[in-house]
Amino acid sequence: MDYLSITGPSRLQGEVAISGAKNAALPLIAATLLSDQPCTIENIPQVADIRTLLKLFEKLGSKFIFEEHTLTIDNEAIDNTIATYDIVKTMRASILVLGPLLARFGRCEVSLPGGCAIGQRPIDLHLKALEQMGALIEIKNGYVVATAPEGLQGAQIIFDKVTVTGSENIIMAAALARGKSVLINVAKEPEVVQLCEILSAAGVSIEGIGTGELTIHGTDRTPLTFDPFAIIPDRIEAGTYLCAAAITYSSVTLTNVRPDHLDAVTAKLHEAGCRIESEGDSMVLYPAARLKAFEISTAEYPGFPTDMQAQFMALATQAEGVSIIEERLFENRFMHVSELQRLGASIHLKGNTATLNGPIQLLGADVMATDLRASSALVLAGLAASGVTNVHRIYHLDRGYEALHEKLKSLGAKIERLRE
Ligand code: UD1
Numbered sequence: 001m002d003y004l005s006i007t008g009p010s011r012l013q014g015e016v017a018i019s020g021a022k023n024a025a026l027p028l029i030a031a032t033l034l035s036d037q038p039c040t041i042e043n044i045p046q047v048a049d050i051r052t053l054l055k056l057f058e059k060l061g062s063k064f065i066f067e068e069h070t071l072t073i074d075n076e077a078i079d080n081t082i083a084t085y086d087i088v089k090t091m092r093a094s095i096l097v098l099g100p101l102l103a104r105f106g107r108c109e110v111s112l113p114g115g116c117a118i119g120q121r122p123i124d125l126h127l128k129a130l131e132q133m134g135a136l137i138e139i140k141n142g143y144v145v146a147t148a149p150e151g152l153q154g155a156q157i158i159f160d161k162v163t164v165t166g167s168e169n170i171i172m173a174a175a176l177a178r179g180k181s182v183l184i185n186v187a188k189e190p191e192v193v194q195l196c197e198i199l200s201a202a203g204v205s206i207e208g209i210g211t212g213e214l215t216i217h218g219t220d221r222t223p224l225t226f227d228p229f230a231i232i233p234d235r236i237e238a239g240t241y242l243c244a245a246a247i248t249y250s251s252v253t254l255t256n257v258r259p260d261h262l263d264a265v266t267a268k269l270h271e272a273g274c275r276i277e278s279e280g281d282s283m284v285l286y287p288a289a290r291l292k293a294f295e296i297s298t299a300e301y302p303g304f305p306t307d308m309q310a311q312f313m314a315l316a317t318q319a320e321g322v323s324i325i326e327e328r329l330f331e332n333r334f335m336h337v338s339e340l341q342r343l344g345a346s347i348h349l350k351g352n353t354a355t356l357n358g359p360i361q362l363l364g365a366d367v368m369a370t371d372l373r374a375s376s377a378l379v380l381a382g383l384a385a386s387g388v389t390n391v392h393r394i395y396h397l398d399r400g401y402e403a404l405h406e407k408l409k410s411l412g413a414k415i416e417r418l419r420e
Contacts, residue, residue: 020231099169154179177218293321310377
């Protein structure tokens with residue numbers, strides 16, 4: 001197993017290109033199941049989660065070539081609609097094949113994802129919505145067995161909670177359903193918006209894109225034809241590099257970024273004393289004279305993203321005063337707290353709120369990555385800490401950050417990827 005060894009404190013400088021968004025690429029690759037024609041997608045990040053999804057596609061009978069950042073995929077010959085446990089257990093987002101497989105083939109089986117490091121994460125809302133569209137859902141031997149022999153029927157669906165992959169699954173299902181679906185309380189994340197835009201370009205009539213209410217006119221199982229398209233830049237990767245610049249009091253330029261997708265993140269960096277200038281698809285962070293404490297409460301887009309909570313906790317260790325971070329989306333997303341404490345951070349955790357006192361001079365130590373974003377927080381803390389920080393179990397980082405250590409190294413960080 002590999003680990004990252006960081007010698008801090010670091011000072012960064014230069015430019016870093018942001019990769020395509022993993023969380024946009026996953027549903028859009030799943031959406032190609034709605035087509036029986038070859039389709040080309042560009043700007044796909046080279047990360048483990050994408051390779052996991054493609055492994056699942058291989059098992060389904062899909063034919064594809066994934067080179068550099070371009071995927072050409074042909075789902076004409078799909079002859080299997082079972083997403084098996086060995087794949088789903090490594091990546092919950094495999095659930096994204098449920099809606100499109102059921103919509104196109106009228107039957108599929110997807111292993112139940114089960115719990116994960118950041119909480120229980122049920123899929124009840126995905127299943128309830130599909131039932132409202134006429135699907136028969138049974139849980140058998142740990143699998144969701146879904147059937148809709150006559151195809152799915154458009155329906156009015158009110159999501160009890162805003163769910164990102166839940167919205168995406170039902171949007172894809174509605175695209176091939178019979179008649180009109182009205183989806184209420186849909187997620188508004190940029191990744192959901194891109195999915196709608198691409199489906200719309202493929203001929204599905206969708207009203208309300210970017211709002212919480214979508215009206216989708218299904219094609220009644222007529223497969224879609226996608227023109228080539230490119231995945232949007234990864235706003236979480238971008239936010240992580242902005243935090244890397246802020247925590248090391250450095251000036252860094254990001255390229256291939258969508259500044260408008262990062263408003264909640266840049267507002268908090270501003271509150272912490274940093275200055276950010278955006279022009280077109282690039283952003284420059286100018287460091288604070290002295291980082292100031294801030295308060296964060298995670299929320300659905302356009303609120304502050306839960307996927308940036310851990311990175312901002314690392315930043316708060318360096319900010320003067322008392323920072324308060326409230327996690328409102330997931331019940332157990334504080335696994336990074338005890339690891340940050342190993343580096344010397346002063347964090348008091350009560351329920352879903354962390355209170356931090358800063359600034360603290362962090363001291364390098366061995367720490368363990370626990371989930372994707374928690375791991376990047378440890379890397380950020382390692383950049384600020386003095387001495388050597390070894391971040392173990394970085395397969396979590398590999399799931400969602402393309403070439404993290406190369407990118408940080410090119411910015412001047414002293415970081416090595418080593419074998420245990
Ligand atoms: C997606 C993102 C993840 C991000 C999260 C929240 C992908 C691949 N992953 O995850 O990076 O952290 O959005 O922005 O895009 N819930 C239910 N029942 C359901 C579905 C969800 O109760 O059927 C709850 C969850 O437990 C959680 C909340 O809804 O408390 C939001 O979860 P959701 O938006 O579904 O997260 P994911 O789509 O899994």
